[in-house]
Amino acid sequence: MQTRTLADLEVGPVGLGTMGMSAFYTGAGTDDDESIRTIHRAIDLGVTLFDTAEAYGPYTNEELLRRALGDRRDQVVIATKFGLYRHEAGEQTPTQQRGISSAPESVREALEGSLRRLGTDHIDLYYQHRVDPAVPIEDVIGQLAGFVQEGKIRHIGLSEASAATIRKAHAVHPITALQSEYSLWTRDPEGEVLDTLRDLGIGLVPYSPLGRGFLTGAITKPSDLDEDDFRRQNPRFAEQAFSENMKIVDTVKEIADEVGATPGQVALAWLLAQGDDVVPIPGTKRVSRLEENVGAADVTLSAGQLERLSALPVPTGDRYPDMSSIGR
Template sequence: MQTRYLGELAVFAIGIGCMPMAGVTKGMYGEADEGESIATIHRAIDLGVTFFDTAEVYGPHANEELLGRAISGKREGLVIATKFGFRIGTDGGPPTGVDSSPENVRRACEGSLRRLGIETIDLYYQHRVDPAVPIEETVGAMAELVREGKVRHLGLSEAGAGTLRRAAAVHPIAALQSEYSLWERDVETEILPVARELGVGFVPYSPLGRGFLTGQIASRADLPAGDYRLNDPRYSEENFDRNLAIVDVVKTIAARHGASAAQVALAWLLAQGEDVVPIPGSKRRTTMEDSVKAAAVTLDADDLARLDAAAPRGKTAGPRYGERMMAMTRL
């Protein structure tokens, strides 16, 4: 088994992002079948995957509940990560903003433990930085949960370098989760170096560019009506074809290795450092199995140089999010 470390937390080299499995709209990742989603988790465990990522806001709540059902009786050896940080009504309706107050930290943790059916959350992330609450207060509340045995390790998601430093001064941070992939490399400038300086592991979400880097989407016409990616700046008519040039190189290297384009995109991330653990989203066994095989793909120096030239930092066409979502990142 290929073991990597997020701080002191040992995990398999590739985790599973559970978000597509339940609790998101059809327009985001298509419809999910609960039986297949649970079978995907079980098959991943059989293959040696130990790291599963969810969040309170996915649904809300439905994603944690599904993961809880799937791991029942299979908890030993698994690393379960979930996230808090949004203001969610008692009716479980859509979030109405961010909330990382100490009160919400505790409320969310108690709910996540109940829905997941576990006694301790292995990795507990702040999902998005709350500008209204000093990070020291939030991490202080998270640290209380560690002392109480309800949480093992702490993490942040989409935090800036300065926030990460302040957080780590309060309590050790095991992992920083942020978007990172061949077409989104801005973390390399400051955030990833600071994480490494502090001994913080890095967990890339959207490691396949929301499906773009798999090479299975040749045009915008391949996306069904209502798919959220039709509004993604990098999938826009003015940017789509320019970004396909990245995929062409990925596919060429994949053919040389007898691998899929997705496996090469994930192998590139794994080659960026032993502290990098991507979490591709999956809801079907076939997709998950393909992703997990990336742990066995080794890219040579020429492969890495060609990929670097095809996707240099900051050169992907279009921003990664629209203005509203971007305003919530790297604070």
Template sequence: MQNTSLGGLEVSRIGLGVMGMSDFYTGKGESEESSVATIRHALDLGVTHLDTAEVYGGFANETLLGRALKGRRDEVVVATKFGLVSHTGRGGLDSTPANVRLAVEGSLRRLGTDHIDLYYQHRVDPDTPIEDTVGALSELVAEGKVLHIGLSEAGPATIRRAHAVHPVAAVQSEYSLWTRDPEAEVLPVLRELGIGLVPYSPLGHGFLTGNIRSLDGLDADDWRRTNPRFTGGNLERNLRIVDEVREVAAEAGASPAQVALAWLLAQGEGIAPIPGTRRAERLEENVAAVGIALTADQIGRLNSLTPASGDRHDRGGMAVVGL
């Protein structure tokens, strides 16, 4: 497995997002034993970057990851997030220093570790100055409870302000062939400051695998059933995107998912996507994307894909990105 650097933190080029094992998607919580086995198989394949958050599965996802890493904690970079759960009684987004302190202790306990390698603010809290939040994180770094700090879905100005208080190792944002938002403003700032980018949902919530052509087969509470890109006729309109990815995949002798991941890796160093899966065979497929070399023509065609129809989140979700 190849590695890359996120602001000085070495991680595998392809990571593993653990969220879907406990939350949001079809089959969540279906087999904890199978999920634990998949996580451990990821380590065997050289994956060193594992991502979770306290909010996923109502704390269950961190517990799952902690269980899977018993005896192998030193092999991996563990990333988790705070700020969507208020432990202070304030409610809503809560990145107050007091909440940061309470959140980290819970995450450490559930993960079964004495430190978190990469600790993200999950969403920017508009009611708490980012300087206060990062100041609290800096104290946790000094205490050894956190090794590196990150932001998720933050805007350029917030990233600059945070980085001025304490070095930010990584920014996590949705980035894929159908979500190119970071390219305009966020990615240039990250390049300037030496901050890494961690694309979440690099396969478009599974859409870019080519295996979702309707909502049939998705659980009734699958998050995609209410997502704008999968509803209101947008799923059908967006099929043209995955069909073009399929064409490139056929040429490259790869799967559509591998092409989507290879395109991300071709954007340069310091980019480390975290596709999620519960299945060992899909994990192996994703990891193999590091060996896919797209031609300049193929990258050009992928760069020219028609933008996706529909917002990437509902109105409430879009209101808290890019702050």
């Protein structure tokens, strides 16, 4: 595949989100062997950006990525995150520590834990998973800058941060990327946040670029989801909103038919067309889906098709409660 740059970090145009291999989308259980095959295939296809977090599992997703990468670690860019688990001395056991925290002692322990689980001496891109309103962002970035000097991380990232927070952080140390939800399903970064990223030369890494699977057209009714699939609690997947939101998918399908691609590839191609500084990280645990997602980099949409997609309405229903508004 061709490459793109997040600030000065070069990666493939489509990354791989590994969260669903270990958490949240595991209603039918996990299949580590298939997940590892998917990661191996991703490397073979030229995928270089692999996204994980200590919160996924928790902890088990980083361990899975370590096992999958083996002696190929130097061929990839590992991105992981801290800040959704508390690690302060005297806290409870790890499974009971869920909660926003960027306290210095917590961040240090989180980093050391991720390095150990990933089996590496450095993390290529280290994100603050969510902004902690109790700790000034300048202090957090100052600590991360120290980790850069120590050689333990190479690049600093933020997730779901506001434009003001991004500017404060970047003034302390260059920020490489912002990871936020962005797709035809969620357009929130457009406007002030995206303008700020471009002004400062920061890349955008959209997570859930396929609208949690909705934009693929594979989900046709709420009952298609397993009983314990967390999407069943999302307002946009609720019965009353579902049929309205399917109208968005209908347009994506129409354009997919026009260009000879899948709906998921069209949704990703639209994102890729938003700028060379945009690198989506669709998640999957299956080789077939991975190959489909990577193929989006070869899909070309006309100006008219891009315009039709950009004109789609905002989905019915609120975003899921992912703590995106905390701190910011």
